[in-house]
Amino acid sequence: MQRLFGIETEYGIVVEGLGANDWINESIALVRSHAGPSVGGWNYRGEDPRRDMRGFTVHQLSTNPDDAQFDAPGAPTMSREEERSDRILGNGARFYNDHGHPEYATPECRSVRDLIAHDKAGERIAFQAAERRSQQRGVPVTLYKNNTDFHGASYGTHEGYLMERAVPTDALIQTLLPFLATRQIYAGAGKSGVETDSAGVPRDIFQLSQRADFLTVEASVDTLHNRPLVNTRDEPHAAARKYRRLHVICGDANMSEYATALKVGTTALVLSLLESGLTAPIKLASPVQAAKQISRDITLKQTVERVGAPPLTAIDIQRIYLAEAQKRFAGKDNDTDWMLTEWAWVLDALEKDPLSLTEHLDWVAKYGLLNPFREEEGLSWTDPHIQSLDLAYHNVDTEQGLYYGLDQSGAMRRLVTDGRIEAATSCPPADTRAFIRGMFVERFGSSVRSIGWNGIAFRHKGEDVLFDMNTLVEENVRVLNDELANAESLDEFVALIRRPAEAG
Secondary structure (H helix, E strand, O other), X not given: OOOOEEEEEXXXXXXXXXXXXXXXXXXXXXXXXXXXXXXXXXXXXXXXXXXXXXXXXXXXXXXXXXXXXXXXXXXXXXXXXXXXXXXXXXXXXXXXXXXXXXXEEOOOEOOHHHHHHHHHHHHHHHHHHHHHHHHHHOOOEEEEOOOEOOOOOEOOEEEEEEEEOOOOHHHHHHHHHHHHHHOHHHHOOOEEOOOOOOOOOOOOOEEOOOOHHHEEEEEEOOOOOOEEEEEOEOOOOOOOOOEEEEEEOOOOOOOOHHHHHHHHHHHHHHHHHHHOOOOOOOOEOOHHHHHHHHHOOOOOOOEEOEOOOOOXXXXXXXXXXXXXXHHHHXXXXXXXXXXXXXXXXXXXXXXXXXXXXXXXXXXXXHHHHXXXXXXXXXXXXXXXXXXXXXXXXXXXXXXXXXXXXXXXXXXXXXXXXXXXXXXXXXXXXXXXXXXXXXXXXXXXXXXXXXEEOOEEEEEEOOEEEEEEOOOOOOOOHHHHHHHHHOOOOHHHHHHHHHHHHHHO
């Protein structure tokens, strides 16, 4: 479990009276409404979304033709800096516009509970910016932490995991395909209806996942169109010869803390299995089709075809990965044992009665809210009233969102306190390099020229300085964090970061 990971969430935005081609400007304005400590200027050093981990760089990424609706006719072309309107925050996070969606990227975290706190802190930060924008406009600005607008557009919740580059690329892809196709049984956010055109597929159903409809290929570097089950983008944000960063785009946006913990924790364990030498334990005949089939069966009885072996259910497939993790990692540390215990428990509960997990999983909680109303009113799952309630589950306004209604009544399993979430809105994790980024924003922001995940560029005594943080990804970075926290001036900070090089 000891690896860096983070979550990037694109929020859906709705403003009364505005259409799709207004969203980019409105999202920019919302991001700029952030009132807490921040600096602008993102450093794109080392970032190339076209670079594929399989050893090549694509000429260009696929684009969704439907995205043209977000471009206002005749609008002047903005620079990347203007359009992104980046805000690097005092908690080490990044808040920016991503083509019409306010996006919050958590700081790098090393524990699942830290990540949950920072993911939830992102909801509060984005909501507070929306509230300020609402006051400026005089009309409500509403944010949804979900993955579809129910009009054919899907926006992402991406996960990032630092891992060893020594794992062979093909082994990584082939091992992840069955796992990612099936983890939606506990990580899915739930969805009303089938959104994409699929001949012969009933549309009047409730699904486990919001993203499954939009997956089209097994592996690809693309994220906006022709979306893959395994994304092969190669942007390590660390020492490239030693590490790669797995960029997962197929997952849902979770409101449930417990679902987030399982989503991230089980994936981290599978990466540890790969690093310990595991190769793909099974091979699905069609992983993308399997993901869709599994999403569309809330009984979890659906089996999916394997190559050269009898079909299995999603629970069966997850048990294969769990058994390997138990065999190799049981007793390693408390966090690992907790995750192994919860993984086993949730699979047992899903096999016995999926709908018993209303306190734990988003898709079950949402189904429990929507289905009684739907049956009483005689509505279909594709009825606009039902889909409006579906959206309301993801409203990040704690006074309006249906999830938060459940939470406030004590009906959802919590893993972190409100106090810990509130602290995460301003305090970075103490045991990752995000601490340095956040400290720089808070104390030396006027000197910043740009900040990225793996470095800080700033001015010091008339000199341009680049503090390269590519190597600061191990747990012992806490020692450096403690030293830098005691720097009383930028002079002392510079002396500390230059000391190792001068000593060598």
